[in-house]
Amino acid sequence: MDVIVAGGSPAGLMTAALLDAAGVRAEVGERGSEPARQSRGTAMHPRTLEVLTMIDAGDGRRISDVPLTQGQWVPDAHCTGLPGLSGYRGPDTPFPFTLTLPQWGTEHAPAVYLDARGVRERHGAEMTTAGQSADEPRVQASAAWHTTRYLIGTDGAHSMVRRAAGTGFGAHSTSWLARTSNTGRRDAASPAWNRSPRAPAARTHMQRTASRSSRP
Ligand SMILES: Cc1cc2nc3c(=O)[nH]c(=O)nc-3n(C[C@H](O)[C@H](O)[C@H](O)COP(=O)(O)OP(=O)(O)OC[C@H]3O[C@@H](n4cnc5c(N)ncnc54)[C@H](O)[C@@H]3O)c2cc1C
Secondary structure, eight states, X not given: OOEEEEOOSHHHHHHHXXXXXXXXXXXXXXXXXXXXXXXXXXXXXXXXXXXHTTSBOSSSSXXXXXXXXXXXXXXXXXXXXXXXXXXXXXXXXSOOSEEEOOHHHHHHHHHHHHHHHTOOEEETOOXXXXXXXXXXXXXXXXXXXXXXXXXXXXXXXXXXXXXHHTOOOSOOSEEEEEEEOOOXXXXXXXXXXXXXEOOHHHHHHHHHHHHHHTOO
C-alpha cells in the first residue's frame, strides 16, 4: 500500500479521495465501527467547498454537488454560527457563503466516492502504535502490523500518529464545554456533549458577543 490514512472523518476521507484522484493507492483505517452520528462540524467554508469540486464523482458531477444540494447556504456566517465574522463577497470564490449541514453529510460525499472507486475504508480498525521499520513506516491495527510507504495521521485532536512521530500539539486541556443537539431532522442523532480544546481568543470573543447580544 502506498498510503495508510489513520482516521476516517472529513480530513481522512478527503485525503484518501484526493490521493486516489491523483492515482495513489490509499486505504483508510477508522476506529469507529460505523460512521459517527453525533453532533460535530455543521458548516463548511468556501475554500473547503472549492476542494470538494476537485473530485469527479464519476457520473458527470463533482462530489461537491450533493452537499451543495442538501445543505443550507448561509451568507456572511462563520461555522460557529456567530453573525458578522466573515464576509465572502470579497474573496474570488464561486461559493460566497457558508454551507451548513451535519458532519456526517460532509463525510458522505468522499465516502461514496471511495466506495465507488473500491478504496478500502476499514471500520473498527483502531491504530494503536506506529513506528518505522528498516525504511518504511508501519502501523499496528487490530493486533496486526501493516507496512506502507506513507502513514498519514488524520486521527483527530488526540492523534496517535502525531504522538508516535513526536510532533507536539499545543491544545491538550479542555477550557470550555458546549452542548449541541440536532433538532428538526428525521435523521437527528442524540444530543452529544462536545469538548473543545483551549481557545482563549475564541472564548473571549464569544463572551464579548454574548454580553453584547444580551443588551436590550
Ligand atoms: C461541537 C463542534 C462543532 C464543530 N463545528 C464545526 C464546523 O461547523 N465547521 C468545521 O469546519 N469544524 C467544526 N468543528 C470541528 C470539527 O469537529 C472538525 O472540523 C472536524 O471533525 C475535523 O475533522 P477531522 O477528520 O480532522 O477530525 P475528527 O472529526 O476528529 O476525526 C478523527 C477521526 O479519527 C478517528 N481516530 C482517532 N484515533 C484513531 C486511531 N488511533 N485509529 C483509527 N482512527 C482513529 C476518530 O474515530 C475520528 O473518526 C466542530 C467541532 C465540534 C466539537
